[in-house]
Amino acid sequence: MRRSQTYFSVKSSPYRLSLTLIFFLLVACSSTPPPSKQKGNSYTVYGKRYYPLSSSAGFTQRGLASWYGRKFHGRLTSNGERYDMYGRTAAHKTLPFNTYVQVKNLQNGKKIVVRINDRGPFVRGRIIDLTFTAASELGMAEDGVVPVQIEALGYARKKRQAGKLVRVYEKPASYELGDFTIQVGAFTERENALRLHASLSRKYRKATIKVFDQGSQRFYRVRVGQYSRLNEAEAAAERLQEKDFPNAFAVASE
Known part of the structure; x- marks a missing residue:
C-alpha cells in the first residue's frame, strides 16, 4: 500500500x-x-x-x-x-x-x-x-x-x-486466568518512583519498579500486587483508584 x-x-x-x-x-x-x-x-x-x-x-x-x-x-x-x-x-x-x-x-x-x-x-x-x-x-x-x-x-x-x-x-478461551498486576504510576524521575514504591511497600505486597527506556527518555513504572485472575486485579485497581491513585489499572505481568 x-x-x-x-x-x-x-x-x-x-x-x-x-x-x-x-x-x-x-x-x-x-x-x-x-x-x-x-x-x-x-x-x-x-x-x-x-x-x-x-x-x-x-x-x-x-x-x-x-x-x-x-x-x-x-x-x-x-x-x-x-x-x-x-x-x-x-x-x-x-x-x-x-x-x-x-x-x-x-x-x-x-x-x-x-x-x-x-x-x-x-x-x-x-x-x-x-x-x-x-x-x-x-x-x-x-x-x-x-x-x-x-x-x-x-x-x-x-x-x-x-x-x-x-x-x-x-473460541471461546478464558482470558481471565494468567499473571496480572496493577500499575499505579509512571515517572521520568527515579526518585519519585522510589518514594511511591517505598510508600506502597509498607501497605501492599509485591511492589515493584519496571524500567522502560524510550529513546532518550527513561520511564519508571511502579506496580503493586500479584493476581492470577483478571477480575481480581481489576477489582483491586478500582479500590486503589478510590484512594489516592486515580490512574491505577490492571496489566499483565512481564
Whole structure:
C-alpha cells in the first residue's frame, strides 16, 4: 500500500511497555501456533494453559483506541516480534499474545481484525493501541484517539472449506486466568518512583519498579500486587483508584 504521511499529525503515547530480551523472545514466531489439546478441553499456547469459558460471550471491552507509528517501527514488541506499522497488529494490557480481536470504531461503525503482539496502551481509559494501517482502515488515523468496542475472537488456525484454506478462530478461551498486576504510576524521575514504591511497600505486597527506556527518555513504572485472575486485579485497581491513585489499572505481568 502507499505509505501515507498522516501519522505525523498525531503523537504516539510514550507509555510503551519495556522489552526484556530473553531467549524465548528471540525465537518467538509471528504466526499463531495451533493450540495443543489437553484433558478437559483446555489447551496450551506458548507454554500457558487456557480453559474454555462456560459462556460463548468471550471477552468484550469498550474504551478508547489510539495508534502508534514511525517512532516504534522496527522495534521489538513485547512478544519479541518486530513492530510493523503497516501490519494489522495491536497492543493490549491483558489479552494473551496472538489473540485475534475485532475492533469496531463506535463513531463510524468500521471494523477490523487485529492480532495482539504487544502490551499497552498505558494510559487510563485507553484499551488498545493499533498500527497505522489498522487505524487508517478504521478511519481514525487523523483523529488519533476514538471510542471503540473490542471483541476477542480467539486463536487463529487454518481450515479447508470448499477447497480453500480459510482462517477460523478457536473460541471461546478464558482470558481471565494468567499473571496480572496493577500499575499505579509512571515517572521520568527515579526518585519519585522510589518514594511511591517505598510508600506502597509498607501497605501492599509485591511492589515493584519496571524500567522502560524510550529513546532518550527513561520511564519508571511502579506496580503493586500479584493476581492470577483478571477480575481480581481489576477489582483491586478500582479500590486503589478510590484512594489516592486515580490512574491505577490492571496489566499483565512481564
